[in-house]
Amino acid sequence: MSTSTLKTRLSDAVKDAMRARDTARLATLRFLVAAVKQKEVDERKELSDAEVTAIIEKQVKQRRESIAAFEQAGRLETAAQEMAELEVLREFLPQAAAPEEVDAAIAAAIADVTGQGLSGGAAMGKIMAILKPALAGRADMAEVSKQVKERLNG
Numbered sequence: 629m630s631t632s633t634l635k636t637r638l639s640d641a642v643k644d645a646m647r648a649r650d651t652a653r654l655a656t657l658r659f660l661v662a663a664v665k666q667k668e669v670d671e672r673k674e675l676s677d678a679e680v681t682a683i684i685e686k687q688v689k690q691r692r693e694s695i696a697a698f699e700q701a702g703r704l705e706t707a708a709q710e711m712a713e714l715e716v717l718r719e720f721l722p723q724a725a726a727p728e729e730v731d732a733a734i735a736a737a738i739a740d741v742t743g744q745g746l747s748g749g750a751a752m753g754k755i756m757a758i759l760k761p762a763l764a765g766r767a768d769m770a771e772v773s774k775q776v777k778e779r780l781n782g
Contacts, residue, residue, distance in 0.1 A: 634677040634720060635664065641719075656713040660687060660720075681721065681765040688717050689770075725766040733762050734776055751780060 638661055645654040663683050668675055675683075691714040698707035725733075737758040741751045755776050756769075763772060 634680045635675070638664070638680075638720065652709070652712060653716050656716040660684065660717065663687065678764070684717055684720050685765055685769075688714060688721070691717065722765045725763055730763060730767050730772060730775070733759055734772065734779065737762075738776070738779060747780075752776065755780075 638657065642654065642657045642661060645657055660683070664675060664680055667679070667683060691710050695707050695710045695714065698704070698710060734755075737755045738751075740758065741754045744754075746754055756773060759772055759776070760769065763769065
């Protein structure tokens, strides 16, 4: 089957939002679908679920940054709008990893890398390279990175 199940879910969600006349949801979904199509045109290939997830993650990260900036600027209405978009995007990410699962993955990656005799920045890079595919779309990688730093320096 050549069509991505995630892309199918997205296009179905666009149709549902159109039927429901949910303009805010529709705008967010159309923006996401456009980003996916743009990437496919740029790379001249159909994207896999993992590649579509990476696009969604990037948009989630942008929304988080925007929310923080708008809240700081006292623009709470705009922040609330971004928050609503964030919730729509999150529906299409894989189920979030449980904190225990994230902890276990971090511990295993650290043990693996320190077992190879690496430390400091080299270890950090190697650990994140192990964790990224394991937790992509299922954990906030900025938070994971922070936890890894704390454990390495702790």
